[in-house]
Amino acid sequence: MVGASHNASLYALEHRFYGESVPDYKEGGSYDPATMHYLSSEQALSDIASFVLHVTKANPKRKVVTIGGSYPGALSAWFRQRYPHLAVTAWASSAVVYPTAYFDEFDN
Numbered sequence: 001m002v003g004a005s006h007n008a009s010l011y012a013l014e015h016r017f018y019g020e021s022v023p024d025y026k027e028g029g030s031y032d033p034a035t036m037h038y039l040s041s042e043q044a045l046s047d048i049a050s051f052v053l054h055v056t057k058a059n060p061k062r063k064v065v066t067i068g069g070s071y072p073g074a075l076s077a078w079f080r081q082r083y084p085h086l087a088v089t090a091w092a093s094s095a096v097v098y099p100t101a102y103f104d105e106f107d108n
Helices: 031-037 040-054 071-084
Strands: 065-069 089-093
Touching: 040 071, 065 071, 071 089
Parallel strands: 065 089
Antiparallel strands: none
């Protein structure tokens, strides 16, 4: 792997509310609306920052690059903007960095 040849660690993070991280998931597939405020890009960015601080604790000078495509790409770009001290760069492929509410034209 390319990352290994540079002595890099590679991680793939799971967004909150997906996989094992669903809070208050109800039997049968429903979510508790009271916890939906935790499902946000702001929370995701905070989660990424927390993860980066955890994995760089032993070596705070270790360089971090965030990478993503589509929505994860937007998170990557927003993370670099919000936490420039935690990532040296971001690669955002096909990222929607200026989201629009009610963008009906997307399906046309």
